Amino acid sequence: MSRTRLLLAIALLPMATPALAVDEVMVVTHRTLEESLTLDQARLGNSLVIVEREQIERFGQGDINDILAQLVPGLFAAGKGGRFDGAYYSLQGSRKQDILWLIDGNRLNNRLYGGIYLDSLNPNIIERIEVLKGGQGIIYGSDAIAGVINIVTRNYQGESETSVGIGTDTLPSVNTDLFLSRAYGDVEVSLFGAYAWSEGYQLWRDSDIHWTAADDVERGYRVANLGGKVRWVLDDDRYLTLLAQWNDSDLERLRPYGTIDSNNEREEKIATLDYQHRLNPKWMLQLKAYYHAWDSYYNRIDQNESGQIIVMDDNSYWGFEDYGLKALMHWDGESDQSWLFGAELQRYRGEDEVMDFVSETETVSSLFAQYRPRVLDTDLALGLRYSNITGAGDSLNWSVGGDHEYNDVIRFNASIGSGFRLPTAEELYSVEEEGGITGDPNLKPEHSLNANLGALMTLSDWTLEPLLFWRQVDDLIGIEDSTFRNLEGRVETYGIEVLLGTSGEHWQFNMASSYASSQEEGSDEQIDQVPQWLASADLTLQPTEFLQLFIQGHYTGEFTQYDTKAGDYWLLHLGAQYRLARHQFNLRLENALDNEYDVSVFNPGSSAPEAHREPITTRGMPRNLQFNYRYQF
Template structure:
């Protein structure tokens, strides 16, 4: 608590010192999603413009606007990413507000960094646990996905890329809405937001509530009699506040706070009468942006992320007939798994001369965590990381080079570097690319887990190290843009689970002896067909294999394709979205002597439509037909033990079946 108080007090004191800063033009225009009036959004500052700058200097950036997510009818962020982001594989375990598998340019889930408003949401207990199981979509202004190694700016875990969720932004005019919805998995949804400003002060408030009984997450034939909880539900309540003080265009003090209270059930096909996680999560930040001159600008941000979760599991007692007696065994009763993450980010930019810019920054992170379920004792870590970059703007050619040095308190110090560039040619053709290094430290689970049910941790693990390159050739002309890109990554010391050791039949976590290579390509097309229709198509092929084998690493699809069609009446009165997600072959390695299991090779189609009842665009009705053709597909393969003899067999975790969502929205 002392550290947290000092952190935010220091940032506030800096705000008072710099509060007399001179003006700089910053406001940009944005359009309200109902098109009722023009809403002026406050100008983006240095941190917010970083992804676009990285794109201009060679990175590939995908942006999905909150308007598109809202009109497509999504309730949670995971499913929005699954259906709407080109090249990003997201597989929710059992529908909305659940764990997900993620892959970006051949990465594993642990190699993609998630941030919300630039605050790291990564879980150092489990880097494979994303924040998507409790992240609603109603609060989103836009989503930015940077592809390829982004360790220079974002540090460890940003190997395959980063996903940054931007919450509702500040506006000068008042704007807001309330919405209520229902879905046929006995789901109830409500959300709303209000934002505006007066004088030098601006605010945003948003809240949402999502609850569902859910659907059956396994086929009936895969259940053991001991499993009586046969629907997987959730309850997620989220609220947030944001404030900005901007006495001049050159200076802004902003603060944000977000709280989530949730209960998300954990699906099992054996033993369980009830299994669930509860969540009490808080994220706060305080930031100063100051641009004292046309040549120099900087920001300093303090953040705090407190993640308190408990796990409960109650199993059925079986009688002589093999059926539940009604008595329960308590396996876990609100056993905690928690972490606290706090830190400071500092970044400054100085233009040495026309076309020459120097960037320097420093990240500090202090992290504490423990888990009573997987028997991970209290762990603590501090990381200091200075970084610097030089950018050259030579007109049609833009080049950048940088280096970052990471110094963790417990583990190996690592230095990563990155060189990137983009060359614009006549006719809208461009070439771009980047090359560099990345690393990922082992998380607490990989090091220390000792639960007898599962794979065992290995305290002798070392950090993964990788060399990566990513490049593309594209065209931007009028209402059309497209790109073909390729990527290559070689990883040494890959952390994986070895099921071949007789002493560890449920797996032992090791650094693999062989290097692992990931390579592939992606083709992306975006087209505005006319005043009514838009189209996005994406196809990705990935090969991720250990040296000496031709077996794809688990949970990474070889092929992925997405097709997104949007339609909107030019006056904004009605419209719709069709999104298709096709996933090729995927492999899971399953414990208990089962081994490697193939699944995947499925297509899921969503259809959504919306209509404003009145000409003033105040009352909107919406419908979404999720999994329109009721495709029965496996999101992953899990191990189930038979009640009778304890022997194991594989079972499919099912994706969401055909579900109807309906909504009513009132604009404020």
């Protein structure tokens, strides 16, 4: 099913119920109010893209960034140093801090760590990825200025399933995973695990690497994931769900000078318990408690130009603890109207030995409501959210959205609303070290206003979806005299996305292109780390019942960081999948033309040798051949 057809299927969904199925898109026997939020918002005027499990399997050894960059129009995602590394992100021309990330509905961003660390999450444990575009501050709160990306881990899909996978590539890399799901009477159980390892590839050109750097200049990684879900269906109106997940990784953190050994050892723990109860035919209640701990230990050993070995960091700690409660209540009326009510209490604390701070436990408490009437064949949504943040005051935000079916060929959707973003730990507390930026603990939240206007046109086997977007951010947190400040100016963003899809009996083709202009007030320069142009194309051929062939390409436009240009590259990937009974074989040639391209910019510190203090570009993934095998039983 094409992305555009998927959007159409979602737009036609009825109101969320305890048992919600979307034809062939996804089959889930029971769905909580929280699990239905993205589908609800898509029906109420917001653009939604869902990346499905079968699409994820095509990517073999790829990580989340590879998958998102190819399959989500308008989203820029590029790992700074290959797979399983920190990344640049931009959704509809946004900064990376304007995107809210969730895993199984649990917030990954919080006030102290707004930067996203997805480098310890293996795609093989993911069931689907939901990308909601446009401001989503009413439902999701802080950081959802440009959109929300919800990563849903694997779960029970209505029938017993067991699968084992293993893969490798020519870098070399190794990847293996296991998934098991069963129903035991009224109890649904899912268990998943994955492990990935790689020697990596050389990030910088030989001429950019100083002799004081490590002899091993290939960035490697080790990533392990383990998790499970248990859902107990007490009766037709009540069910209880428990989720637990553990992620562990060892990620090399190289520099092209002075560092002979450096890595981040990370451990992440997520646990949730939620209870859903249909109180009567009109009212449904969900209560949820969650806990999220993220711990990273940084090690770094340097060598200076005199050959002296210096231990810079020995298990230096940085991380956070985030926990809270959430309540959702849905009221379904009898005359084409409904309400969604919500309350959240979030508490978190952080500590960083590198930036030398320990925060107090901070609290965000929120109340929100969304009224959903249907008027003249139009599904509308009007929402308000009030948030109170310790140390940062309060915030009141609003939104209006709607989806209208004009006729059998075309339907329109629109949304407009406000949002906010809290300062991050780096912006609040960072210290000036090696040319770094000093934080300001008195920073105010940023505030935003955004609008999206789209259409979906379906004619025979063709679908066309144009989408216009606009956004401005005030109280902008920027840099002034090497210090983070709330600047007087604002960032204004506008642009367009266009999606086109068609299919035949044995083939399917999708293509997308987007343009985003994002500039600070008074400047005619695009803001850093945001390319203006993105494009992708995906052709699937199925010559036989058992064989599929894939041709995938995507373009990333030029962007700038540290006054240095990167991006402006095309990548072509070729793939094939063969199914024989319970066996599945995948072959993929990544970067088939072996293009040499610049994916990020590295900025040396003041301790770099004098001839190596200018920013340099980091190379992207070289051509590699991948083989993956999966057995399902």
